[in-house]
Amino acid sequence: MQRTLSDIGYTTDEIALASMAKALSHPVRIRILQLLAGETCCFTGELTGLIPMAQSTISQHLKALLEAGLIQGEINPPKVKYCIHRENWNKARTLFGEFFAGETCGGCLC
């Protein structure tokens, strides 16, 4: 992703898929999302108790998920309530679903 990205002309969906996939590309972020998605309501704090990593590291991962749009945080200092960002979550489901649905190679023997 160094020099040439613009001159390839990716579609919006390609960019969106790639950046959401990047957000999912670390197991601890998968874990965090599962924890948030499994909550019946929004979620405050206990992540640092559930995941054996430095608080600053967890915070960084949350930031990455925020920037990817997959979660949202309601700031309420000193606490923050984190949730799945439902709209983008649904969009992600759709994009990944469509992506994996398009597989037309049925006939060849390879």
Next chain:
Amino acid sequence: MQRTLSDIGYTTDEIALASMAKALSHPVRIRILQLLAGETCCFTGELTGLIPMAQSTISQHLKALLEAGLIQGEINPPKVKYCIHRENWNKARTLFGEFFAGETCGGCLC
């Protein structure tokens, strides 16, 4: 992913999801997969003609997709026939599908 990965105890699915997501985390790899998935049969070579990147770079991306199990290559030197790896492709669809399906937060206002 430096020091602590083992002592968190990720599940197999968490690891699998994260590594497939990592393979999808670059737009050119999304593009390549779309090209392969759109072919009615396996695909030889023309990737270098379709994607304005150095041949070595494309080869590296193909290697990444191979190692993630998302494609397969039938070596037939000097050519190689690349395909979607259907079994793992379906597994990926299932894993991502289940992942995005599990979102129970319906009630709270956040």
Next chain:
DNA sequence: ATTGTTTATCGCAAATGAACGATATATAAA
């Protein structure tokens, strides 16, 4: 045997990512 074609690998430079400890920030509680 030589040449051409196609793909992979190597070696490098630059960028990004991941983890941590230390510190800052912002509020509630005392």
Next chain:
DNA sequence: TTTATATATCGTTCATTTGCGATAAACAAT
């Protein structure tokens, strides 16, 4: 006002990723 709590940010270190050109490898064609 001071202290405690929860979270974010900074700065550092090390590892990984990305891209390229150059080169190697494997075969087909001549």
